[in-house]
Amino acid sequence: MDLKEIQNLIKFVAKSGASEVKLEMDDIKITIRTGSENDTTIVQQVPMQAAPVMQQQAPAQQAAPMHEAPSGTAAPAATEDSKYITIKSPIIGTFYRKPSPDKPVFVEVGTEIKEGDVLCVIEAMKLFNEIESEISGKIVKVLVDDSSPVEFDQPLFLVDPS
Structure with missing residues (x-):
């Protein structure tokens, strides 16, 4: 090391x-x-x-x-929360946009989502946790790169609820 x-x-x-x-x-x-x-x-x-x-x-x-x-982390969240809803990470782990390397991503910018749709997977301690949407709307921005470490309460997606 x-x-x-x-x-x-x-x-x-x-x-x-x-x-x-x-x-x-x-x-x-x-x-x-x-x-x-x-x-x-x-x-x-x-x-x-x-x-x-x-x-x-x-x-x-x-x-x-x-x-x-x-x-x-505080400055960007405050300015963009006014227009959009921020979906945050519920756990610490590694963020993945796909269920596996050979599959397509769960959501892209512009994707219409509804409550219960899987948005991403976060790996924590060798367990893959599906992160589901709690709101309906349209994905405006993906805030995290694929295969990146994320922390608790870190913004992952911006969603336009209208």
Whole structure:
């Protein structure tokens, strides 16, 4: 596991809202704990020489995303909620627009949806959860790329209810 992968893991955990994540691989043991909103402690135990370098760089990279996440997600949601209804993720996981790689997407921009229609699938802990629409309308915008990680309450689709 290289430094880039560790930094991506730290960013994902910080955005997910999880209070603690432990990862153990062959010779690497990582524990990421989040306390208050801006306080994150990272403990890594690696029996290799590169461990001190990783411990110093990873917390420095973590400080910036914690401050950026709230401001980046609040502004677009406030401006577009006035015209459209936002469908948000009910769980943390990986967002998929298709039921499987060889199948067509569930919905496209311009698709008319009704209550109960499946909009996407979110994979969480090896389970694929179908996300159904709670409203009727027309898909105006897909806000998440296929195969992207999503967090709880993250906007997924904008729907025109008229």
